[in-house]
Amino acid sequence: MTVWLNGALYAPESARIDPSDRGFTLGDGVFETIRLSGGKPMHLARHLRRLRDGAHMLDIPVVYDNAAIAAAILAVISARGLMEGAARLTLTRGPAPRGVTPPVSPTPTLLVVAGTSPLAAASVRAIISGSTRRNQASPLSRIKSLNYLDNVLARQEATRQAADEALLLNTQGALAEASAANLFLLRHGMLVTPSLADGALPGIMRALLIERCGAVERSICPDDLFAADGVFLSSSLGLRIVSEVDGRRVRRNDDRILECVDAAAIE
Amino acid sequence: MTVWLNGALYAPESARIDPSDRGFTLGDGVFETIRLSGGKPMHLARHLRRLRDGAHMLDIPVVYDNAAIAAAILAVISARGLMEGAARLTLTRGPAPRGVTPPVSPTPTLLVVAGTSPLAAASVRAIISGSTRRNQASPLSRIKSLNYLDNVLARQEATRQAADEALLLNTQGALAEASAANLFLLRHGMLVTPSLADGALPGIMRALLIERCGAVERSICPDDLFAADGVFLSSSLGLRIVSEVDGRRVRRNDDRILECVDAAAIE
Numbered sequence: 001m002t003v004w005l006n007g008a009l010y011a012p013e014s015a016r017i018d019p020s021d022r023g024f025t026l027g028d029g030v031f032e033t034i035r036l037s038g039g040k041p042m043h044l045a046r047h048l049r050r051l052r053d054g055a056h057m058l059d060i061p062v063v064y065d066n067a068a069i070a071a072a073i074l075a076v077i078s079a080r081g082l083m084e085g086a087a088r089l090t091l092t093r094g095p096a097p098r099g100v101t102p103p104v105s106p107t108p109t110l111l112v113v114a115g116t117s118p119l120a121a122a123s124v125r126a127i128i129s130g131s132t133r134r135n136q137a138s139p140l141s142r143i144k145s146l147n148y149l150d151n152v153l154a155r156q157e158a159t160r161q162a163a164d165e166a167l168l169l170n171t172q173g174a175l176a177e178a179s180a181a182n183l184f185l186l187r188h189g190m191l192v193t194p195s196l197a198d199g200a201l202p203g204i205m206r207a208l209l210i211e212r213c214g215a216v217e218r219s220i221c222p223d224d225l226f227a228a229d230g231v232f233l234s235s236s237l238g239l240r241i242v243s244e245v246d247g248r249r250v251r252r253n254d255d256r257i258l259e260c261v262d263a264a265a266i267e
Numbered sequence: 268m269t270v271w272l273n274g275a276l277y278a279p280e281s282a283r284i285d286p287s288d289r290g291f292t293l294g295d296g297v298f299e300t301i302r303l304s305g306g307k308p309m310h311l312a313r314h315l316r317r318l319r320d321g322a323h324m325l326d327i328p329v330v331y332d333n334a335a336i337a338a339a340i341l342a343v344i345s346a347r348g349l350m351e352g353a354a355r356l357t358l359t360r361g362p363a364p365r366g367v368t369p370p371v372s373p374t375p376t377l378l379v380v381a382g383t384s385p386l387a388a389a390s391v392r393a394i395i396s397g398s399t400r401r402n403q404a405s406p407l408s409r410i411k412s413l414n415y416l417d418n419v420l421a422r423q424e425a426t427r428q429a430a431d432e433a434l435l436l437n438t439q440g441a442l443a444e445a446s447a448a449n450l451f452l453l454r455h456g457m458l459v460t461p462s463l464a465d466g467a468l469p470g471i472m473r474a475l476l477i478e479r480c481g482a483v484e485r486s487i488c489p490d491d492l493f494a495a496d497g498v499f500l501s502s503s504l505g506l507r508i509v510s511e512v513d514g515r516r517v518r519r520n521d522d523r524i525l526e527c528v529d530a531a532a533i534e
Contacts (some may be wrong), residue, residue: 019380025355026292
């Protein structure tokens with residue numbers, strides 16, 4: 001295994017994050033998880049655009065251009081001989097003295113790791129998290145930041161209930177997303193997904209499903225899940241069909257869903 | 268400078284956080300900032316109780332007992348010959364494979380650092396953040412987690428407006444806290460502070476002001492700031508009196524406030 005950190009390749013046990021890195025001390029950064037297929041990162045331009053959008057919101061400079069980041073990913077996956085799997089980019093504001101105020105001239109940290117990715121389950125049992133809510137009133141809901149603990153809490157809740165995934169409500173009671181995926185319904189032949197205003201992360205696969213399959217953004221409440229003709233979760237690593245929510249079966253229409261997603265996933 | 272990491276002392280440049288540490292990749296952990304006075308950590312038992320409460324909520328094991336953690340803090344401050352300043356404890360779920368689901372048997376990371384702390388300004392100009400809201404509907408609002416980006420965004424907004432601090436509203440429009448402190452008003456001789464239900468972090472100094480000075484928890488809206496006889500911010504590192512909010516002066520009653528806080532701060 002090899003990782004790329006701030007311009008150089010390392011064995012993972014040699015790569016060192018400084019204890020004062022604001023990614024570690026405050027979750028001050030953003031990340032991307034990118035599917036690898038045929039030895040190449042999928043939809044890389046979109047991932048890098050989102051990474052830069054998030055960095056811009058947080059005012060973290062990105063000191064590498066897209067070609068350099070692409071080369072870093074390829075260096076890591078070729079060192080590992082990896083054809084299929086997932087790469088992760090992590091960008092933080094870097095080491096800094098104690099305190100909330102960011103340093104005026106940060107030295108950001110950029111880390112690239114990659115590995116195999118377990119095959120996604122064909123179908124998942126989901127719960128609706130009762131322990132936490134997604135904050136649609138924070139701009140962080142619109143970037144892929146390192147502040148992932150609400151999602152971790154929701155996933156832990158799912159695990160405790162022997163479910164695979166948790167759906168998060170926003171603070172107003174509308175569904176926002178799953179703990180590591182966007183939420184879609186199939187209704188009267190149309191794909192529906194929560195809007196960014198409802199707290200959905202602007203997922204890459206979500207955007208492709210909107211652009212290429214005509215998915216529409218609309219508020220979704222828990223009852224809508226059971227009225228739908230199908231429910232699925234999308235992420236850059238693939239799609240998972242939801243078989244039940246809170247122990248209640250939801251209808252399935254796998255063929256139609258798979259057809260949409262095949263259309264969306266083409267590079 | 269010396270830091271303590273997982274049982275050993277290091278020069279800071281030798282201390283290494285693993286790139287797969289979930290504190291770094293997901294903000295999956297908690298921290299404490301502790302005032303040092305006369306070479307000793309102040310209110311340490313309360314800080315360790317809050318650290319353990321947060322770790323318990325996240326299901327992160329704390330493998331050191333309080334005496335061991337106290338010894339680690341003393342080792343760091345005595346290596347530095349530090350009498351006054353601040354120590355920080357950071358506890359994370361430690362290194363783990365990619366993914367949201369926590370490992371079944373984590374190997375947590377515990378880091379202790381310490382340093383001098385700049386003297387708090389006697390008075391601060393505050394803004395009310397217009398860019399983000401605190402999520403009182405998440406249990407994370409009740410622990411001191413590493414997910415600190417809403418506070419960072421609010422502080423950045425204050426800095427851009429040449430202010431010192433930002434107050435955060437919750438998603439319902441009530442004031443919750445400042446970006447790195449709790450909020451208090453003085454009204455008719457009584458101290459008032461937002462409740463935990465409104466999204467206030469359960470601050471150590473806040474608890475002391477409730478226990479020892481009779482401060483009461485109550486919802487506070489922005490207008491209340493200008494009707495108050497005094498407004499101040501409390502944190503473990505001290506108290507700062509607010510001189511203006513969003514460019515409007517607030518009344519001051521420094522003597523009464525300082526008297527309360529002196530009573531609360533006694534070890």
